[in-house]
Amino acid sequence: MKTKSFLPAVLTLAAALTLGAAPAQAQDPHPAGGGPRISTAFSIPGAKVYPEGIATDPRTHTVYVGSYADGTVYRARPGRPEAEVFLPSGTDGRHTANGLRVDARGRLWVTDSTAGVAVYDTAGGSRLAHFEVAQGPGAPAHFINDLTIAPDGTAYLTDSVRGVIYRVTPQQLATGSGVLTEAYDLSPALRPRPAGGFSLNGIVSDPAGRYLLTVDMPMGDLYRVDLRTGAVRRVALTGGDLKAADGLDLSPDGTLRVAHNTTNTLTRWQLGANGTRARLTRTITDPSLQIPTTLAHTPGRTLVVRSQFDKGGPMSPDSGTPTTFTVAAVRGL
Numbered sequence: 001m002k003t004k005s006f007l008p009a010v011l012t013l014a015a016a017l018t019l020g021a022a023p024a025q026a027q028d029p030h031p032a033g034g035g036p037r038i039s040t041a042f043s044i045p046g047a048k049v050y051p052e053g054i055a056t057d058p059r060t061h062t063v064y065v066g067s068y069a070d071g072t073v074y075r076a077r078p079g080r081p082e083a084e085v086f087l088p089s090g091t092d093g094r095h096t097a098n099g100l101r102v103d104a105r106g107r108l109w110v111t112d113s114t115a116g117v118a119v120y121d122t123a124g125g126s127r128l129a130h131f132e133v134a135q136g137p138g139a140p141a142h143f144i145n146d147l148t149i150a151p152d153g154t155a156y157l158t159d160s161v162r163g164v165i166y167r168v169t170p171q172q173l174a175t176g177s178g179v180l181t182e183a184y185d186l187s188p189a190l191r192p193r194p195a196g197g198f199s200l201n202g203i204v205s206d207p208a209g210r211y212l213l214t215v216d217m218p219m220g221d222l223y224r225v226d227l228r229t230g231a232v233r234r235v236a237l238t239g240g241d242l243k244a245a246d247g248l249d250l251s252p253d254g255t256l257r258v259a260h261n262t263t264n265t266l267t268r269w270q271l272g273a274n275g276t277r278a279r280l281t282r283t284i285t286d287p288s289l290q291i292p293t294t295l296a297h298t299p300g301r302t303l304v305v306r307s308q309f310d311k312g313g314p315m316s317p318d319s320g321t322p323t324t325f326t327v328a329a330v331r332g333l
Contacts, residue, residue, distance in 0.1 A: 036284045036332035041303055042076045044083045044325040049074075050313040051305050051325055052293045053146070054247075055100035055108065057122065063296070063303060064108055064122075065327060066097025068314060073097055073110060073120075076327070083327075092118055092127050099146035099157070099294075109155060111144050116180050117157060119173065129176045131168050133159075144180075146202050146247065146294075150227065151209040156183065158200040158214055163187035165203070165214065165225065184212075184225050189232045191219045202248035202294065204256070211275050213256070215245045224275050239280030240267065247294020249302070257302060257333060259292040262315075266292065266304065266333055284333060291315065292328075304328040 044051055044065060052068040063076040065083060071094040075086035087110070089095065099111040107128060108120045116132035133142050143160040150156065153170040157180065167183035190199050200223075203214040212225040213235065220243035222235040244260040245267075251257075254271040256278060266289065268282040290306035297303075304327065309315035311322040 036286075036330055038284075038286055038288055039329050039331075040326045041301075041329035042081055042083055042327055044074055044327070045085070046072070046325065048312075048322070049325040050307055050309060050322075051327070052307055053098050053100035053111070054294050054296050054303060054305050054327065055102045056296045056298055056303070057102040057106060057108075058298075059106060060122075061298075062122070063327070064100050064102065065305065066100050066110060068096050068098065068307070068309075071095045071097045071112065073100070073108070087120065087125055092130065094118065098144065101147055101149050101155070103149045103153065103155075105153075109147055109149070111147055111157060113143050113145060116144055117147060117155070117168065129173050131172070131178050131180050133166070133180045143198070145200065148203045148205045148212065150205040150212075151207065156203060156205065156212055158203050160198045160200055160217075163190050163199045165200070165212065184230060184232065186214070186223060186225070186232055189223065189234070190216055191221065193218060201246055202258070204248045204250035206275060207250070207252045213248065213250065213275060215242050215248060215258070217245055218243070220245065222278060233276065235275070236277045237269075237280070238277070240283070242267075246292070247305070249295050249297045251297055255297075257295055257297055259295045259304060261291050261293055261307070261309070264289040264291065266295065266302070266330065268333055282333065284330065289328060295330075297333075300331065302330045302333045304330055 049067045050069040051065045053066040055064045061078040065074045070089035072089045073087035074083040076083040094112045098113050101109045111117045118130040119128045145158045145160045147157040155168040157166040165184040166180040201217040220241035244262045245258045246261045247259045249257040256269040258267045265285040269278040291309045292304045293307040295304045308322040311320035
């Protein structure tokens, strides 16, 4: 079974859970007053890019974006209006790129939903390491989705089909390759869903290294995983839920920013001191977000991936034609 085929199912399910989503459009509105401002940070070359993941390098202010459609990884240099190809489609056999992160040493991590994760040198683009989920007859179905890097350098990755979190430690990374190690099984804690349905999506790590937060997209729940004890608990949400939530971004001050794909919505939450509670503090819904899949907060603005998955992409393969693919800059989130 091709695990790549699971993504349309999850987006269809998310759409069913988020009624009344506004149709995507290509303009950049500039609301008057103190409201949020949405503009274009840079464009992405290509007619069928369908971007999904994003990562920023705070050392160089370079931004990386991955294509779900063919696995190309793009690089946007500071001040440039258009990104450039950094890793071409098919690099190291990769034909889809989901989650992206740049770690503290400047290495770029790229997940492939069908296989696992690869780590690249951002200076020259050479592959430094790769880790793959178990394959072959009898191996469970999987969909490697997003990842985060904890302060100790350990990477954690979500599996949207199995409801588990994998781990790659710095010691494992030093070996260069291996099988992804299952670290936490959240499936017993997740609310019931149809057999084979999607669950975990975006994931972030506490800047203090105490816990992980990951979202159950179709159910709208946020889960906290204690990195010391392994305890899993549902975060108490006040003021809203996280249905259709895709990518997450967590700031050191406890601000959690969320991209909700099919509703063209961004939300901002304030976490409690221990990450067990979250309060909704802002909601932005705008069709110009064009099915936002993830986001990355930088000083003064939040970069948001406009996937256009509903324009002939994985959400609606036979419907619509995409406009130029872009990453939005949102101020006021």
